[in-house]
Amino acid sequence: MFENEELISKKQLLRVARISYGTLYRWKRMNLIPESWFIHKATKTGQETFLPRDRVLARIERIQDLKGELTVEQLQEIFSPNVKSFLIPVEDFVKLNLVSKISMTVFTSCFPDKKNMKFDDVFGVYVIDHLMRLSGIYLEDAKQILRMLSKYLASQPSKEYxxxxxxxxxxxxxxxxxxxxxxxxxxxxxxxxxxxxxxxxEALKGQLIA
Known part of the structure; x- marks a missing residue:
């Protein structure tokens, strides 16, 4: 899963991030840091735990920035792989200017009866918006992707794909x-x-809570 990413050992992480062992594992128990990020490897000195360096340092920085402003429950909701309670009216989401008008046109074309957007709806639009801008995909391609994501996310919240x-x-x-x-x-x-x-x-959640 992290084969192309630089890893950092748990010991190095505690030193670089200036957090304690207890804090790291408390955040793990709270699912603020995914358990899948903890990678166990055999080394010359025995078994060690490693984590994806850039991901975990960015996550720790975000947690530290927010922990004074949000409750534990709110932090868990933000970093949960399945953001259940997020809901925003379509017209209010448009005002956030997170995606282009054409991406919202794709969304309303695919789901004309939706008046409110759950997190997964916003996520799907966010993905196609970036793909249209960066990869130049066609409108029909964007609709196909959005419908697939909507169907997939409704049954399985994991996004490790x-x-x-x-x-x-x-x-x-x-x-x-x-x-x-x-x-x-x-x-x-x-x-x-x-x-x-x-x-x-990760990028979307960062923008929504920025």
Missing amino acids: QLLLLRKLGVPMTLLVKEDEDILLEDNTEVVACANLSDFE
């Missing part, structure tokens, strides 16, 4: 692949866009 938009002979296909799994493609299959959903989730 890579989203791939492929095109073969002009025909688009959207896939979700576990972050630590490889995928083999046929010849003449073009990877049009790729997105790490867990990274997008």
Whole structure:
């Protein structure tokens, strides 16, 4: 899952972040730091615990910034993989200017009856907005991705997946692949866009609580 990321040992993390062992594991128990980030590896001196350096340092900085402003329950809600209570009227979300008007047009086209947006709705629009701007995907591609994310997120809240938009002979296909799994493609299959959903989730939560 973190094979391409720089790791930091637990001992180094405590020193760099200036937190105690107890604080780190209290945050782990509270799910402020995901258990999946704690990687156990054999070393010359025995078994050691490592974490993805950039992710965990960014998360600790965010926790420290917010802990004086929010309750424990609010922190748990923000960093939970499944933000259950988040709800915002569509018109209020538009005013936040987090995504483009064309991305909201895609959303209202796919879900014309929705008056309020849950976190997963906002997440889907946030993903397609970035893919349209950075990868230049078409409107119909964006609709396909948004519908797939809506269907997937309704049944499984984990976002530790890579989203791939492929095109073969002009025909688009959207896939979700576990972050630590490889995928083999046929010849003449073009990877049009790729997105790490867990990274997008972190970025979105950061903007919503900024």
